[in-house]
Amino acid sequence: MKAMICTKYGPPDVLQLEEVDKPTPKENEVLVKVRAASVNAGDWHLLRAKPFIIRLGIGLIKPKYKILGMDIAGTVESVGSQVKGLKLGDEVFGDLSRCGFGAFAEYVCVPESKLAIKPASISFEEAAAVPTAGVTALQGLRDKGKIKAGQKVLINGASGGVGTFAVQIAKRFGAEVTAVCSTRNVELVSSLGADHVIDYTCDDFTKMGQCYDLILAVNGYHPISAYKRVLNPHGVYVMIGGTEVQMFQAMLAGPFISMSGKQMGNLLVKPNKKDLMEMSYYLEAGEVVPVIDRSYPLSRLPEAIAYLEEGHAQGKVIITMDE
Structure with a gap:
């Protein structure tokens, strides 16, 4: 699969698009085919390791997490043996910031507890804008x-x-x-x-x-x-x-x-499935509508992060897996 890899801290152009092995889900995980992801301020903070104190949690000298990205929306490709609530083909979305990141790739393994069913009324791009x-x-x-x-x-x-x-x-x-x-x-x-x-x-x-x-x-x-x-x-x-x-x-x-x-x-944000499902209710009811500034393919992720860093995005910046 293709993934955007981070092997050192620095500006967005340190990211490299590479071919890596597709992951295999553990017992409590599902393999998600990522259809869209979104860029957050947290992504460039992790990329640049700023403020410096965050290195205590993400790697003092080099990044602990090679594939960044918090928000995903996609389709369940396979499930682990202990997964009960999700099945092959389910459309899901979620926040990966407490389970190793990995959204900036074509596939990612995610604990079942971190995902919610994507509202049918919105696109994958809109769903990816929501979790964080x-x-x-x-x-x-x-x-x-x-x-x-x-x-x-x-x-x-x-x-x-x-x-x-x-x-x-x-x-x-x-x-x-x-x-x-x-x-x-x-x-x-x-x-x-x-x-x-x-x-x-x-x-x-x-x-x-x-x-x-x-x-x-x-x-x-x-x-x-x-x-x-x-x-x-x-x-x-x-x-x-x-x-x-x-x-x-x-x-x-x-x-x-x-x-x-x-x-x-x-605020210390606490990502959780209950709040994600509450947001899903608002989305289905049309009470909340995601605002998307622009979308970039995965290969242009460095450009997308650089744009977000400028601080002028209207709403969310989205990454798609389609070139």
Whole structure:
């Protein structure tokens, strides 16, 4: 099979397309013929081994995982002897970040527990867009943010992979949503249901006098003190993406600031089948629609990662196995 191989840390062009052996599933695994995968920020963090501390888990000198990629959608090719819930031909999708990665290949072995049946109403490309970004948005709003109907929710970085899901999920929960994005993305986030859109190239939401019950910070470069200023007295700030400085502010300063009543922290995503199935329900009901910026064949994965690194993708970047 063809796979994109990573043998050293560095920029996207260190990846090489190679022929490797097709894997064989273990007793509790299924072999999935990958039809589509998606690129996430986590992929280029792993590729570049940044921040440096992540090397403790992925290999200090060279990559522990030779085939990267978290999100897949595909077809079950064969099953292990202990697999009960999936069969040959089932269309599935899932997040491989807790089971060795491997999405950037034509085939991958995945534990049955990490996969859900793909909604019949969406394409493989749309399904591949969901697992990491969709579940991150769901857990950030529902679990960490404790979202409630009628709350004022601000999503900073609303036009990216997580942000486009977050706008739609927040609306599904009955929130009044303010989306922050650049000029070119105003129309997009409005079409996703945002009640208010702030163009950050024109206005700074931290200086506009409006306060929010929940802030989901998917991107942006404001210090944690600025977010605190625009939170209501018992509001919640959830940091999902941004700079390394923001990440450490949320981890280190967040608990101390939270003593004042305003909850400030970051999200540690926990991929799981239950939340993936909940996202599947939203997709089937048409309440959430994946936004895809563009697709690349597997052979152009380095180009796809480089594009995502620029930080201007509208929604998700997809990898297909068809040349």
